[in-house]
Amino acid sequence: DVKVTQSSRYLVKRTGEKVFLECVQDMDHENMFWYRQDPGLGLRLIYFSYDVKMKEKGDIPEGYSVSREKKERFSLILESASTNQTSMYLCASTNPGLSSLRSPLHFGNGTRLTVT
């Protein structure tokens, strides 16, 4: 079974702090994603990566950056946390294979971040 592990389940940070959210997958997947989930807004894509050191902006990249130095690890960085970044953050991975259209995502348990 694919395992996607997010380093923290709950995190409380102060406004202005630099925050790192870590995600590791153990199935040699090429594609990795960071989403945030908010009530009434569903899942919104922040960034994704389809290879080591490769990244692309999703729908809401402002205020975030990412790092993918190794294939199994995809980090989300909040350079200066703000209260409007309080949210549930979900990491996912997939192996596109012959068609990236059809490959399902494998998700981690999520990190609930509170910025005070």
Added chain:
Amino acid sequence: AQKVTQAQTEISVVEKEDVTLDCVYETRDTTYYLFWYKQPPSGELVFLIRRNSFDEQNEISGRYSWNFQKSTSSFNFTITASQVVDSAVYFCALSEAGAGNNRKLIWGLGTSLAVNP
């Protein structure tokens, strides 16, 4: 515009009732995939099913069944004889070709299902 609509925000049923979760999508592509995911209270979204745009055959897996109708752009999900363990948020998603290397995955807002004993 591409869009996935899950009109039911919350549904509450009593155990053993059947329940159908609606999903309506919009796309201009002829090749696309539709997905259902389940998010239990633990938080992890779990993949349930995938259906491609060329296969309108309905699918049954245990108590779960899916009805895909291109004529109405719908991909509805039915749980028969619901159980408390079915309580979760269910997401429908549409995958279509995006720019560059990756597809674009469009999510519905989810339907929160509560199955009461």
